[in-house]
Each structure stands twice: as C-alpha cells, then as structure tokens.
Amino acid sequence: MIRTMIVDDDALVRLGLADLLHGDPDIEVVAQAADGLAAIDQATAHRIDVALVDVRMPRMDGITATARLRTLPHPPKVITLTTFDLDEYVYDALAAGADGFLLKDTDPAEILRAVHLVASGSAMLHPAAARRLIDRYHHSARPRTAEAQSRIDRLTPRERDVLALLTEGDTNADIASALGMRESTVKAHVSRILTTLEVTNRVQAALLARDAGFTG
Known part of the structure; x- marks a missing residue:
C-alpha cells in the first residue's frame, strides 16, 4: 500500500486528486494539507510514502516545502504539481529534492502511474516537457561544471552506462533491459551512483549530469 499526501491550497483540486487516488487499490490517501507548513506537520505525524505537492501556495510554497520534507x-x-508547462519554479522544486513533476491537467491514469513509479524509486523525468524544463532553466544556482564533472569522474564505466540512461528518464526496468542486467543489479548501481555523486535522488543525479554536460 502506497501511503500518499495531497498538498494544494485549492480544496477542489485536493478533492479531485483524493477521489482519483482512492480509486487505486494500492494507494491510500493518509493526509491532506492546504500549504507547505501544514504539509510538514502532516508528514511528521504520518508516515508518507509519496507527497503530491502544489508549487504555488500561501504561507510556505511547494519548493520550500519539498526541501523541508x-x-x-x-x-x-x-x-x-503545476498549472504551467515549463514553469521555472518546477525546476527549483526538482533541485530541492522532488522526484518529478506533473501538470495538473495530466491524464488521470498517468498521475496514478507516476505515484507508483516514484514510490518504487523511479523518477518522472521521461516526459519531454521535463527535459525541456531542465534545459531551459539552466541558471547560476546549479553546481559548477567542473565540480559536477569531478563527481562523475569517480563513477565506474558501468555506473556511467547506468547514469546515461537514468539521465534520459529511463526506469530501472528500462535500464535493465537496455544493459542486459537484473533489475536488482540496476537498483544497486543507482544506489552507488547517488552516494558517489553526493545527491539524494535520481532527479538530482540527472541534473548534476546535465551540469557536467555528461552524455555517457
């Protein structure tokens, strides 16, 4: 059972997402919050596996809330979550530690798929909009190219192969198929990659790879 939290200042959006998630037998909505501060309180009181967090909210926005969570x-x-395709604030949310983003008008089936993917350790980088977003909002807050490259240089050749596919948004299953590995082996490689690159999740690893101009 995937325990989820919905964080959005629009009550109708929360209601709609809750109805959608309740329709999946493997997902349970255990908390809701109208802003980032309430989200921190709820996540402290409940064990949450996946939080769906709006970007723009009063009191504490989704970017700050993501970093705190x-x-x-x-x-x-x-x-x-965002209403706007290519919203610069979503890039900041990814850099703060989010595992992906969705537009609010995303097809309901894709929202459910995203929850399952993120819960299993994958990321929502594969939509073309996500790649355009990261490329467009390349700003000075990102790590310097030399620093990013020095971290990537610590990887083994096989880890670099995995990172190249991870950067394209491939899931563990996709990587396993492409490289002829077991999925459990891919998971082990990803774990070592995150440790070596000194990042917390796959999205940040992909961002760092782009900082360095890494292509595999």
Missing part, C-alpha cells in the same frame, strides 16, 4: 527522518518521495 526531504530533511525529515523518514522523508517522503515528492511529486510537484
């Missing part, structure tokens, strides 16, 4: 003793995976 990722520092909790048992941090949830985070999917940020």
Whole structure:
C-alpha cells in the first residue's frame, strides 16, 4: 500500500486528486494539507510514502516545502504539481529534492502511474516537457561544471552506462533491459551512483549530469 499526501491550497483540486487516488487499490490517501507548513506537520505525524505537492501556495510554497520534507527522518518521495508547462519554479522544486513533476491537467491514469513509479524509486523525468524544463532553466544556482564533472569522474564505466540512461528518464526496468542486467543489479548501481555523486535522488543525479554536460 502506497501511503500518499495531497498538498494544494485549492480544496477542489485536493478533492479531485483524493477521489482519483482512492480509486487505486494500492494507494491510500493518509493526509491532506492546504500549504507547505501544514504539509510538514502532516508528514511528521504520518508516515508518507509519496507527497503530491502544489508549487504555488500561501504561507510556505511547494519548493520550500519539498526541501523541508526531504530533511525529515523518514522523508517522503515528492511529486510537484503545476498549472504551467515549463514553469521555472518546477525546476527549483526538482533541485530541492522532488522526484518529478506533473501538470495538473495530466491524464488521470498517468498521475496514478507516476505515484507508483516514484514510490518504487523511479523518477518522472521521461516526459519531454521535463527535459525541456531542465534545459531551459539552466541558471547560476546549479553546481559548477567542473565540480559536477569531478563527481562523475569517480563513477565506474558501468555506473556511467547506468547514469546515461537514468539521465534520459529511463526506469530501472528500462535500464535493465537496455544493459542486459537484473533489475536488482540496476537498483544497486543507482544506489552507488547517488552516494558517489553526493545527491539524494535520481532527479538530482540527472541534473548534476546535465551540469557536467555528461552524455555517457
């Protein structure tokens, strides 16, 4: 059972997402919040596996909330939500530790798929909009190219192969198929890659690879 939290200042959006998630027998909505501060309180009181977090909210926005959620003793995976395609704030949310993002008008089946993917350790980088977003909002807050490259240089050749596919948004199953590995072996490689690159999730690993101009 995937324990989820919905964070959005629009009550109708929360209601709609809750109805959608309740329709999946493997997903349980255990908390809701109208802003980032309430989300931190709820995530502290409940064990949350995946949080769907709006970007723009009063009191504490989704970007700040994402960073705070990722520092909790048992941090949830985070999917940020936005009304705007190519919204610069979503890039900041990904850099803050979110595992992906969705547009609010995303097909309901894709929202459910995203929750399952993120809960299993994958990321929502494969939509073309996500790649355009990361490329467009390349700003000075990102790590310097030399620093990013020095971290990638620590990887083994096989880890670099995995990172190249991870950067394209491939799931563990996709990577396993492409490289002729077991999925459990891919998971082990991804874990070592995150440790070596000094990042917390796959999205940040992909961002760092792009910082370095890494192509495999």
